[in-house]
Amino acid sequence: MKLQGKVALVTGASRGIGRAIALELARNGVKRLLLVARDRVQLAAVAQEVRALGVEAVPLAVDLTDPAAIQITIAQAWRDRGPFHLLINCAGIAHQTPFLQSKLPQVQDEVALNLMGMYAITRSVARRMAARSEGTIVNVSSLMGKIAAPTMSTYSATKFAILGFTQALRGELAKHNIRVVALLPTLTDTDMARRLQLFRGVMPVTPETVAKSLIKGLKRGSSEILVGWQSHLAVWCQRLAPGLLDWILRLAAPNSKLNRWAFGSRQ
Numbered sequence: 466m467k468l469q470g471k472v473a474l475v476t477g478a479s480r481g482i483g484r485a486i487a488l489e490l491a492r493n494g495v496k497r498l499l500l501v502a503r504d505r506v507q508l509a510a511v512a513q514e515v516r517a518l519g520v521e522a523v524p525l526a527v528d529l530t531d532p533a534a535i536q537i538t539i540a541q542a543w544r545d546r547g548p549f550h551l552l553i554n555c556a557g558i559a560h561q562t563p564f565l566q567s568k569l570p571q572v573q574d575e576v577a578l579n580l581m582g583m584y585a586i587t588r589s590v591a592r593r594m595a596a597r598s599e600g601t602i603v604n605v606s607s608l609m610g611k612i613a614a615p616t617m618s619t620y621s622a623t624k625f626a627i628l629g630f631t632q633a634l635r636g637e638l639a640k641h642n643i644r645v646v647a648l649l650p651t652l653t654d655t656d657m658a659r660r661l662q663l664f665r666g667v668m669p670v671t672p673e674t675v676a677k678s679l680i681k682g683l684k685r686g687s688s689e690i691l692v693g694w695q696s697h698l699a700v701w702c703q704r705l706a707p708g709l710l711d712w713i714l715r716l717a718a719p720n721s722k723l724n725r726w727a728f729g730s731r732q
């Protein structure tokens with residue numbers, strides 16, 4: 466995919482991976498960026514960074530758990546600043562809890578944003594893209610959308626679901642000339658990761674690394690973009706020796722007895 470002169474909408478653009486993707490798209494020649502998140506102040510700061518790279522930036526403060534607000538925002542943005550060629554669904558939240566202590570409201574939060582929010586904005590944008598027979602949609606899943614890990618059951622469930630959603634849309638929207646891509650970041654140094662108890666032995670990458678992998682994958686025409694050698698290794702290990710991977714995950718999980726025995730307790 467050529468990015469020069471394109472219009473892209475990035476959700477979760479106020480910080481973390483979404484911000485890094487917006488800046489990397491700006492460096493790669495997009496014409497206009499629509500930046501979606503809730504925090505107006507942070508969005509305005511990212512918009513300034515984008516403009517400093519010579520690219521038009523339009524901050525759109527919207528809560529993606531509010532389907533009516535999404536409908537109105539997309540209709541207005543498409544009319545005034547569209548059409549969009551690229552939708553990057555990056556906004557997401559993660560709650561980490563041992564399953565037996567998990568709380569329904571946290572699961573509802575994850576489903577409301579990671580799944581229902583993604584569904585609502587994708588439907589709104591994809592209908593318009595289909596009418597023009599042109600577009601690319603990137604859904605940000607996670608390595609945890611391929612390999613589920615202890616303490617992350619409900620987050621992993623939403624990220625597995627995103628891969629299913631993406632695969633189905635890829636087949637369905639191809640006839641409208643819409644490409645649908647999954648991005649699977651590994652652990653990335655953002656506010657989200659800073660709130661988690663980390664898995665031992667997993668080295669975080671930077672949001673910029675994730676953004677650069679996405680751009681490379683888009684240019685290559687990949688339909689699933691894994692980030693970093695640890696992710697490739699983990700996915701291969703799951704294919705070739707799933708029992709071994711399960712054992713490693715249990716060993717590395719936060720607060721596991723094995724983890725404390727093997728690495729000492731710092732958590």
Ligand SMILES: NC(=O)c1ccc[n+]([C@@H]2O[C@H](COP(=O)([O-])OP(=O)(O)OC[C@H]3O[C@@H](n4cnc5c(N)ncnc54)[C@H](OP(=O)(O)O)[C@@H]3O)[C@@H](O)[C@H]2O)c1
Pocket residue numbers: 476477478479480481482483501502503504505507527528529530555556557558559578605606607608649650651652653654655656657658
């Ligand atoms: N960090 C990692 O290790 C990692 C690894 C794999 C995959 N991922 C995925 O990558 C994506 C970005 O994660 P991140 O690490 O960059 O997280 P982050 O730093 O916590 O950023 C989350 C982004 O989502 C936005 N957001 C949250 N709730 C929202 C809502 N209700 N409506 C609109 N926007 C909302 C936030 O903006 P506001 O608060 O301003 O609304 C922010 O821009 C997520 O989908 C995550 O699951 C992250």
